[in-house]
Amino acid sequence: MSIPTRTLGIALVLTLCSTVCGQPPRKPRKEDTIKANVYADNSFKLYINGELVAVDSIAFVPHNVVSVDVLPAYPMTIAVMAIDNADPKTGMEYANTNIGDGGFILKLGDGTVTNANWKAKRFSWGPVGGDTENPRVVNIPIPKDWYAVDFDDSKWPNAMEFTEEEIGPKSPFFEHDFKGAKFIWSDDVKLDNVVLFRTVVKSPPDGKDRPDFRGLTDVVPQRPQRGGRRRPNDR
Numbered sequence: 001m002s003i004p005t006r007t008l009g010i011a012l013v014l015t016l017c018s019t020v021c022g023q024p025p026r027k028p029r030k031e032d033t034i035k036a037n038v039y040a041d042n043s044f045k046l047y048i049n050g051e052l053v054a055v056d057s058i059a060f061v062p063h064n065v066v067s068v069d070v071l072p073a074y075p076m077t078i079a080v081m082a083i084d085n086a087d088p089k090t091g092m093e094y095a096n097t098n099i100g101d102g103g104f105i106l107k108l109g110d111g112t113v114t115n116a117n118w119k120a121k122r123f124s125w126g127p128v129g130g131d132t133e134n135p136r137v138v139n140i141p142i143p144k145d146w147y148a149v150d151f152d153d154s155k156w157p158n159a160m161e162f163t164e165e166e167i168g169p170k171s172p173f174f175e176h177d178f179k180g181a182k183f184i185w186s187d188d189v190k191l192d193n194v195v196l197f198r199t200v201v202k203s204p205p206d207g208k209d210r211p212d213f214r215g216l217t218d219v220v221p222q223r224p225q226r227g228g229r230r231r232p233n234d235r
């Protein structure tokens with residue numbers, strides 16, 4: 001009798017999890033999530049472990065904060081596309097009257113923060129040399145899998161840190177927790193207009209043990225304890 005591959009896969013996930021986690025898998029709950037606070041001048045897309053988890057909901061406004069719940073799993077690959085608003089032909093903004101500047105900062109509820117340990121690579125910049133009289137933009141192709149867990153960023157430079165004074169965040173920024181996080185960008189915060197960031201968080205910086213829910217869609221989650229109260233979202 002042949003056992004279907006899917007059944008074997010599910011059995012393997014269950015065995016691994018019961019071995020590694022010491023308990024059968026359950027559905028994630030709100031308390032398993034952590035807050036992601038993200039601020040970009042002007043906008044961003046955030047990927048965690050290869051999946052798109054947040055997009056700047058107000059693309060142009062440079063000083064809004066996006067604050068969302070995310071479900072962490074370690075090692076955790078974080079990949080970000082940050083975009084400084086720029087005319088595609090000139091690299092300038094505000095009807096080609098201003099070079100404009102960028103800036104990105106992130107803090108997660110597990111203590112993960114942006115800093116110069118992150119990788120940063122520019123993919124669009126201009127006006128080249130700051131020449132606003134004859135503005136020119138350089139674009140280099142963005143790899144299709146730039147946000148994937150197994151993407152090789154080993155040749156990317158490290159991010160540059162910028163001070164709060166250099167970036168000049170406005171009021172919503174101060175209403176959110178960014179303590180310990182640094183503003184980052186590639187080398188030129190004015191001319192570099194599309195920048196990709198990547199980092200890998202090997203384990204939770206706050207040292208707190210958290211279940212790994214990856215692959216949960218392929219197994220039947222643990223049912224609530226007999227006699228225990230069923231949560232509204234439990235099966």
Ligand SMILES: [Ca+2]
Nearest residue numbers: 084099100190
């Ligand atoms: Ca710019």
Ligand SMILES: [Ca+2]
Nearest residue numbers: 041085100101
């Ligand atoms: Ca800007």
